[in-house]
Amino acid sequence: MAELEEEQASESAVKAFHRKAYPTYSVGDCLEKWGVNLKGGIGDGSSTKPKEFS
Numbered sequence: 001m002a003e004l005e006e007e008q009a010s011e012s013a014v015k016a017f018h019r020k021a022y023p024t025y026s027v028g029d030c031l032e033k034w035g036v037n038l039k040g041g042i043g044d045g046s047s048t049k050p051k052e053f054s
Helices: 011-018 027-033
Strands: none
Touching: none
């Protein structure tokens, strides 16, 4: 098989070959990528106070 190797791979190709195919992302990373605001509190999305029922 040594006769098939004619030249060395470039440094960038070697790095790309040795990195993980699927990087690890957290749920928070995914939600931030989708544009979800993680800095606020938990709510139903309304910005007003709940109405009082009589």
